[in-house]
Amino acid sequence: MTRKIGWAALAALAVLGVTVEHGLTSPAAAKDRQAHVAGAERPRQARNRAAASQPHHQVQRGRASYYGPRFNGRRMANGARFNPNSNVAAHRSLPLGTRAQVTNLENGRTTEVRVEDRGPYVRGRVIDLTPRTAEELGMRHQGVVPVEVRPIEVPDRDQRVAQR
The missing domain is CATH 2.40.40.10 (RlpA-like domain)
Known part of the structure; x- marks a missing residue:
């Protein structure tokens, strides 16, 4: 079921980084998704150890x-x-x-x-x-x-x- 979304509402969603149906995403959401994919190459435990090992x-x-x-x-x-x-x-x-x-x-x-x-x-x-x-x-x-x-x-x- 397709709904019409006004341009103002779409712009507000894009500013908030919300993904909208039909493949429309904000630049921030796309960047977060790329960073997540890049970080997925290392296991979570290794990422956590790296963060914990930084001098405070x-x-x-x-x-x-x-x-x-x-x-x-x-x-x-x-x-x-x-x-x-x-x-x-x-x-x-x-x-x-x-x-x-x-x-x-x-x-x-x-x-x-x-x-x-x-x-x-x-x-x-x-x-x-x-x-x-x-x-x-x-x-x-x-x-x-x-x-x-x-x-x-x-x-x-x-x-x-x-x-x-």
């Missing part, structure tokens, strides 16, 4: 997004409840409790966050921020922006904080 104190560049409203009040990896007005962040590999400086590479704005959650679980993204932090970085309207994440204090295994 290195500067990382990638894309940042921010938590949506459905996460308000949910428990984070550290056990605390998520507060959208805090300066917490989610990162895949930095130890919980790490303080990091995040810089929006599009406008140069910088803020400091504390890693208290795990994620983001979207390919190409290195950090998820709170709405407040996203506002400080000037990225609330874009949603996803290129950033640099620079660890400032990284707790060691004994929970002491190591200055970097």
